[in-house]
Amino acid sequence: MVGIIIIAHGDLAQALHHAVEHVLGKQRQMEFINVAADSDPVALQHQLDRCIDQCDGGNGVILCADMFGGTPCNVALGRLDPEKIDILSGISLPSLITIASERSQIADPTALARKGAASGRRYLCMASTMLKPGA
Amino acid sequence: MVGIIIIAHGDLAQALHHAVEHVLGKQRQMEFINVAADSDPVALQHQLDRCIDQCDGGNGVILCADMFGGTPCNVALGRLDPEKIDILSGISLPSLITIASERSQIADPTALARKGAASGRRYLCMASTMLKPGA
Numbered sequence A, B: 001m002v003g004i005i006i007i008a009h010g011d012l013a014q015a016l017h018h019a020v021e022h023v024l025g026k027q028r029q030m031e032f033i034n035v036a037a038d039s040d041p042v043a044l045q046h047q048l049d050r051c052i053d054q055c056d057g058g059n060g061v062i063l064c065a066d067m068f069g070g071t072p073c074n075v076a077l078g079r080l081d082p083e084k085i086d087i088l089s090g091i092s093l094p095s096l097i098t099i100a101s102e103r104s105q106i107a108d109p110t111a112l113a114r115k116g117a118a119s120g121r122r123y124l125c126m127a128s129t130m131l132k133p134g135a
Helices: A012-024 A041-055 A071-077 A093-102 A109-122 B012-024 B041-055 B071-077 B093-102 B109-122
Strands: A003-009 A030-035 A061-065 A085-089 B003-009 B030-035 B061-065 B085-089
Touching (some): A003 A012, A003 A041, A003 B012, A012 A030, A012 B003, A030 A041, A041 A061, A041 A071, A061 A093, A061 A109, A071 A085, A085 A109, B012 B030, B012 B093, B030 B041, B030 B071, B041 B061, B061 B071, B061 B093, B061 B109, B071 B085, B093 B109
Parallel strands (some): A003 A030, A003 A061, A061 A085, B003 B030, B061 B085
């Protein structure tokens, strides 16, 4: 099973982790890293390495970051490994729920990240469009 | 200026609000509603109505929910108003940052929500694709 690590600004990683478990129940091989404005980048890299060790059960890991260009994503990008670690940035709750719920069937981090991205795009939707008569 | 209300499971709304202010600085006409597992739906509707009153400066409001089908989104959908309130569900930090940063130029909630959705889809991306040589 592919591991999941959420890394984001402030308490966002923890809040997303809790929301995923609220919807799907307790998760194994899933961790979060909260990044404060004054977090030390070297300490963050060490923390991320420990999380990767904890979450990788042999099928690799997806690092889920809140936003491309932010410190959390930059720290994650340093661990990109085509063999076993991919990074998905700009995550939402629907993208995370798809990744967490389909990782028992999809053993490749990049294929799983692609599913998560597709789900996040599909379920980012406006009520005025979805609920329009005849839509 | 269009108002913004984030409504989501657990502490997710607050964490997203803080992350937006971390990136863009202090925001006016922007509130959050954390929805606990045992939150009373009627009390949530009243809380949402108070937030709408606070955030609507005359150009309407966007209600930003974490996931279509969840309680926070369902509460928001009850306030859909084609004249002044739209709902965007499946939000991410990039979508919120676009909405918050462009609302001084775009005075229509639906047009602004559409921009936020487009931004969220564009910036939900995989490192393995973005950083591929020749991509």
